[in-house]
Amino acid sequence: MRVLVIDDDAPSVDALRVMLESAGHRVDCAGNGREGLSRLREANGYCVILLDVMMPVMNGYEFREEQLKDPKLALIPVIVVTADGRAREKAKQIGSDVFFQKPLAPRELLRAIGRYCPPESPA
């Protein structure tokens, strides 16, 4: 089972990958919603998506719309991670109850991910 990180900020993605892998998760990354959809369609076995909102090419809202249209992808849970402020409102619009405002709180985020994805290797 893998975590998919969809975020256009490369330094954040790097840091998230290190953090999640160190915690025993397998991680794939995509720089925008469209790339994210490709990743999801190329491979099975994603347990959760960490979704940024403001991104080029395809933003978080557009990604979510496409995700929900595809019955194979619709059930994968989404954790909204946004630097935009009013995270709760944005997550609600996207249709997710779980959201984090950037800068992310690492321990809380790991706990939230752990609810969907048990770590594959010991942290």
Next chain:
Amino acid sequence: MSMDDPVQEAGELESPDRRRSLASPPSPILVSALDDIARRFEAIVESSDDAIISKALDGTITSWNPAAERLFGYTADEIVGKPISILMPAERYDDMESILGRIRRGERVDHYETVRVSKTGRKISVSLSVSPVKDASGRIVGAAKIARDISGRKEAEVERERLLREAQQGVQLRDIFLSVAGHELRTPLNALKLQLYNLEQRLTALPERGMVEKAQKEVDRLAALANRLLDVARLAAGGFSMAPASMDLVELVREVAARMQEDAANAGSPIRISAPVAVVGTWDRDGLDQVVTNLLSNAIKFGRGQPIDVMVETRSDLGGVRVRDRGIGVAPADRERIFERFERGVSDRSFAGLGLGLWIARQIVSAHGGRLGVEIPDEPGAEFFFWLPTN
């Protein structure tokens, strides 16, 4: 056109000449009365601020008052006998046919807003009222036209629309700027905070871990400051935009307290919540989260390591929260000042802050139609409170 025949000039209304030719010689009293009417009519036409023009059914101008001269720049001598089309910009020729068509059918045209052109070629916005002129037998022989210069009004309308558009664009730009500024400030802080966490996880030596932990706290402080400044900019520029929804204040207070429990414990000020019943209302959850967070963080910061009591209450149609600390308290003279922007209860350097938190909290509570304030108890400490209408 002769100036001694004003009635005919001004519109070929009931012509006294025509009357004379149709009937037996009129009585001197009637002639005198008609002359009197004609003089008055002439005076009105001459002194009118509106251009008054008459024309025949083929569009030939038959009379032209001084206001028409002022408006269009032609003297009566220059223009009487010329076609009315001389005043039409090319793109409005259709106007003329449509107006003349209505006049031929005996209809009036009221306050028709259009454009005419002056002798110098300047376009003038005018409001036209055109009435058919009939002869004694009721036959339509021409039209009387009143033209009012509405260029000023039109310019003012255009200016008003421009200003409104600019104001709307300004508000939109401001919102975009604040949103982008927030995003841009928080994004690098995010990478920084996560990398510090990663570093902390790899360090085994305690002193180094402590240093990284401190660095992480500074990142949180920077993020909080960025949030504050953006909130203030937003509030100062246009108020607090709310997304109210049904929510339980008790649940929110418990959530915020849980989030701050660690800080509170570190400060030696445990948070004790008393909330006997749910307090449900229609409020902006993010906004109230900020308010409760602010009151609790102040209580921790200024609480001198004493317990903090939080009471969530409801009375009639109000829901409220009281936060009682046993810390340094608020001087009576500072009771209102601390809610001002950039004001702080203590100037002591040992308490960091911009002096914005309470101001922001009060703005948010006010936007809900509520009230936020402070009570100064007899015992040491302060009791901050807010009340909100439940609907």
